[in-house]
Amino acid sequence: MKMNNLSFKGGTHIKDYKDLSAEKATERMEDPKIVHIPLDQHIGSVCEPLVQVNDVVKIGQKIGSSSASLSSDVHSSVSGVVTAIEEMYTTDGSLSKCITIETDGLNEVDESIKPIENFKSLSFEEKCDLIKGAGIIGMGGAGFPLHSKLQSAVGANIDSVILNGAECEPYLNSDYRVMLEKTVNIVEGLQIIKEMLNAEAGYIAIEDNKPKAIDAFNEIADNYNNVTVASLVTKFPQGDSTRIVNAVTGRRIPSGGRTSNVQCTVTNVGTVNALYELVSEGKPVYERIVSVTGQGVKEPKNLMVKVGTSVKDVIEYCGGFNDNANKVLSGGPMTGNTIFDLDAPITKSTTGIVVLTEDLEDTRLESPCIKCSRCIDVCPQFLMPNIINAAVNKEKYDLADEHGANDCIECGSCSYICPAKRKLTESIALARKEIKLRKK
Amino acid sequence: MEKTNVNSEASAILSPRLQVSKSPHLKDKESTTTVMLDVIIALLPALIGSVYFFKMKALILIAISVVSCVGFELLSQKIMKKPVRISDLSAVVTGLLLAFNLPASSPIWLPVFGAFFAIVIIKEVFGGIGNNFINPALGARAILMASWGAEMTNYINPDGMSTATPLQIIKSGSASLPSLQRMAIGDVAGVLGETSAVLLILGGIYLLVRKVINWRIPAIYIGSTAIMLVALGIDFSLLPAELLSGGLMLGAFFMATDYVTCPVTNKGKVVFALGCGIITAIIRVLGNMPEGVSYAILIMNTSTPLIDKFTKTKLFGEVKN
Numbered sequence: 190m191k192m193n194n195l196s197f198k199g200g201t202h203i204k205d206y207k208d209l210s211a212e213k214a215t216e217r218m219e220d221p222k223i224v225h226i227p228l229d230q231h232i233g234s235v236c237e238p239l240v241q242v243n244d245v246v247k248i249g250q251k252i253g254s255s256s257a258s259l260s261s262d263v264h265s266s267v268s269g270v271v272t273a274i275e276e277m278y279t280t281d282g283s284l285s286k287c288i289t290i291e292t293d294g295l296n297e298v299d300e301s302i303k304p305i306e307n308f309k310s311l312s313f314e315e316k317c318d319l320i321k322g323a324g325i326i327g328m329g330g331a332g333f334p335l336h337s338k339l340q341s342a343v344g345a346n347i348d349s350v351i352l353n354g355a356e357c358e359p360y361l362n363s364d365y366r367v368m369l370e371k372t373v374n375i376v377e378g379l380q381i382i383k384e385m386l387n388a389e390a391g392y393i394a395i396e397d398n399k400p401k402a403i404d405a406f407n408e409i410a411d412n413y414n415n416v417t418v419a420s421l422v423t424k425f426p427q428g429d430s431t432r433i434v435n436a437v438t439g440r441r442i443p444s445g446g447r448t449s450n451v452q453c454t455v456t457n458v459g460t461v462n463a464l465y466e467l468v469s470e471g472k473p474v475y476e477r478i479v480s481v482t483g484q485g486v487k488e489p490k491n492l493m494v495k496v497g498t499s500v501k502d503v504i505e506y507c508g509g510f511n512d513n514a515n516k517v518l519s520g521g522p523m524t525g526n527t528i529f530d531l532d533a534p535i536t537k538s539t540t541g542i543v544v545l546t547e548d549l550e551d552t553r554l555e556s557p558c559i560k561c562s563r564c565i566d567v568c569p570q571f572l573m574p575n576i577i578n579a580a581v582n583k584e585k586y587d588l589a590d591e592h593g594a595n596d597c598i599e600c601g602s603c604s605y606i607c608p609a610k611r612k613l614t615e616s617i618a619l620a621r622k623e624i625k626l627r628k629k
Numbered sequence: 630m631e632k633t634n635v636n637s638e639a640s641a642i643l644s645p646r647l648q649v650s651k652s653p654h655l656k657d658k659e660s661t662t663t664v665m666l667d668v669i670i671a672l673l674p675a676l677i678g679s680v681y682f683f684k685m686k687a688l689i690l691i692a693i694s695v696v697s698c699v700g701f702e703l704l705s706q707k708i709m710k711k712p713v714r715i716s717d718l719s720a721v722v723t724g725l726l727l728a729f730n731l732p733a734s735s736p737i738w739l740p741v742f743g744a745f746f747a748i749v750i751i752k753e754v755f756g757g758i759g760n761n762f763i764n765p766a767l768g769a770r771a772i773l774m775a776s777w778g779a780e781m782t783n784y785i786n787p788d789g790m791s792t793a794t795p796l797q798i799i800k801s802g803s804a805s806l807p808s809l810q811r812m813a814i815g816d817v818a819g820v821l822g823e824t825s826a827v828l829l830i831l832g833g834i835y836l837l838v839r840k841v842i843n844w845r846i847p848a849i850y851i852g853s854t855a856i857m858l859v860a861l862g863i864d865f866s867l868l869p870a871e872l873l874s875g876g877l878m879l880g881a882f883f884m885a886t887d888y889v890t891c892p893v894t895n896k897g898k899v900v901f902a903l904g905c906g907i908i909t910a911i912i913r914v915l916g917n918m919p920e921g922v923s924y925a926i927l928i929m930n931t932s933t934p935l936i937d938k939f940t941k942t943k944l945f946g947e948v949k950n
Binding site for chain 1: 646663
């Protein structure tokens, strides 16, 4: 089944620069000499290390775990020797404890990795335990543990499982490539989730700037029960889960709510592929497709990268920096953050490394608001960014709260569109932090 | 640009000095200046038209108005020790719109005083761009009208004769209206910028296509003016003449749409445009003056903060459960 031209109110069209790497088939990057595997790649409790310095580890071996339910296990991505367990800067700028492993080149795979033959017959809780044990977290960038999402969804009468293949950020192509290269896996994974949640309808939602991916799913969707390929109008930030639910089902998630509030579950296509690989091969998450792209890198590529590979190694594998490179981002340019330590490792939720250049930088200074209302027109949450910005500039955080600053999803559309170059998103993000502090 | 060795032991790749900043890291090309430039481009057809009909005098008045506006803005900002922002071209736009509100027979000191009122009093004293409480050009027109009524209403036909405007003709009940064609093209008496409806609509369409103005304001303003005029007893046959004259096109596309002085939300803009249309019609039919556009817009400008208060957006997440 197909649905076309789905969309949401608000948002903006941005030049997407995806052609830099869209048609580059995923290339397997050779193993780096060292990997640094963070123990907190996910939302939730940090894992405790299960290994010590000088331990020998194999590919897929569990090296970190937490008993807390909102957490996800961590596995080695290479075979080798643990040389250190220490804090280092990760791509989001925070200090995280990482397990450093020196690769021995033997590529020995852990014996526990075997297809799970009887998955279908397991109980819901047993399935969730396996998913947690395999370290499956949201691979669209959020890193939310999949089993936790399913656990909170199962009591909510979910009727629609939506796969997020929007990938609305400019430059990024990792979801696009996994959709082209693992099409069957993704649909099979969708059916697994539908079955676990007893949900009737399955959707694969893809922005229409990826016609090949839409065609690939259209070819096989009818072989499966109740799978609809939903083509979305390409518009930022269509990939936000609230927007996708709204575009595909028309439902609106209330402020502070989750997708389960409206009987929906949204998961990234890469996450669902990982789920299928767990069931069919027993494989935990220790590698992923990363789009290494941007005008600042010599040879943009889509790489299959082992978790823990440093950003420096990844960029070097793509030819290194171009002359006028000045920013390295983890994720896309609208919501991604700047990396300042190139030793920081790629994690399970790193969707892309985007290297920007000096000439793309907009150095125009802030000028007064002319009340042109473009920010109000583009805001997908129907906020009034100009008013919140004015409140923040006068440190009136209560006023910012009254105007819904907490509902902001920090997509960046308002700052992008403002002709006066005002720091709208930045000030609303500040307001949210201040409001949170004051509520304590 | 400096380069630093990232890791001198292992594979040393030369990395540039990396910038750290908050997302988003991309911005749209448009700026306040490009928006103002679009308005200037949209006014060009009417400008050329006014020079064609009213000859050299028109050009001189327009030039003096623009130069005075920019000059007063530069002076005010320097004297008040504020950042100089004349490059955003907003003073140029005010200068053009102010000139378009003057008859071709104006003495050359008239636009200079007008520029002073528009830029110094209405705009800079209140905080500069983004802070004017009424439309600067229209506000200046009102002050000039109150101070130099005779000079401001000495309308001349393109052929040089002092005469009545089409709206004055309708008001006085006489039947000798110029043809609709002449009114559309601009070959009639009136102020510099209001006579050629066609050229103004052309500019208006440009602004709509470039997404500079919100379609709701001109559409609802003109529509509600028409409906209210009929409701107040104006004959249907006179509607086209009413709509094509009296600066309604200039007002609906270029004045009422001024960002700073109209409400920020779509709902607010609708209320604003309705108010403009109704008041324009009321002043024209029931008031002493034949025109109502400038006063209608000025009254609605002052109501904008109130309208804004009652037409705030409802959050996406504000759904009833």
